[in-house]
Amino acid sequence: MVVLGCYTGENGIVSTTLEDRVILLLREQSGDDARVSYDEEEPGRPLLGGHGFWERLAERTGVLSRRWRKVYAREQKVTSDMLQALARLFPSYAFWLATGITDATNGHTAPATAQTFPERLHVDSPESSAYFHASIELADRLFREGRVNAEDDAERLYAAERTRPLAHWHDSPLAEVAYRLAGTPEYAGLQQLWERREGERAVRGRRIAGKDRPGGRRRTEAVAPGAQSAVLGVDARTAHQDVWDLFYVPAGRMPGNRKR
Template structure:
């Protein structure tokens, strides 16, 4: 496990802690254990750099904040599709920290459905492997027996929620993309308080880094 990866885990936990404290909340570690099943001491130890993140803790972060999961594993973001980083992290080559509520809802509903489907399939390592693995039969890929169960849930409320979230996400896509390419004029409205002079020429939601324009060279 690389130092860079471990720091990404720490940055997500930092944001979780800050969000609870901002609301005047206490008992963050107990709350995280209640939400994820990962022991409170493990969360606290990773936060305080007393232990390295476990696979269970990393998986728990992915479920708790699916919008960060892609960045957590790869170190890059894909803001156009809702894969962002916490506000505690500097990102590159993209710079935007713009939430996409419908992408987030799609991720959450898809994870909920996935957990529902796998609820009775996760007894042992072999059980999970059989549930997830496809087989090549005479040059064609066959799904596992899980496919039968999934088809049986096609009309369920939980699967309907997944599809509706995906449809709404795509309906709102152009509006979301427009925010990611706001021009320099719109950045001026955000120069309130103490801003970072290195970045205040760009709107905070602008997707890519662009150098400051030098008017003296025109």
């Protein structure tokens, strides 16, 4: 039996570090490992993978390719600008990047290359991803159209802060710009994306609960640990699980006996 070591931080044992998670994300996107989520324009290809990956990543994030390579090789730590760039480029992974856990029911998943726990679901939510990206673009517009100097720390923070001078909260100086943007077609489109996301979320919830699952059948027989799987390449330890299982289900607990 192989026992893996654990990193102990100031507050106790830490499951993974930020650097670990960034490397796993880059490993997925570079195509170094098999993926389950692909770019719609290039089916069967990683979103950014293939020849020129590091250059494309630099172009999409504004972070030099050599810095990404150094993080991937553990030659430097992840910096705040790198983390922010990844979270904005892959908002469905942002929660996992920051915390090391997922909230897959709500579209906060992890790369296919990442072992997750206590949740194990890796199926992406396209509607959630679209909603996250549209929200990021509108948040950027708020500051652009509010003419906030992004290079001035004091001005930027002032524009982002709500205050409570007396008994009630006052919105930031950008409140009027926010209401103006709320009347735009893009904001209406965001609300429509939210509605579609909620519809998909209901379908997602049913599948997680074991209803209306697409394709295939769940194996009903348990595979003994260490036994050779009947299907080439299948991990015998997890062969009894369905791709839509949110949680880990011990092999001895058959589908009819699950507690959901």
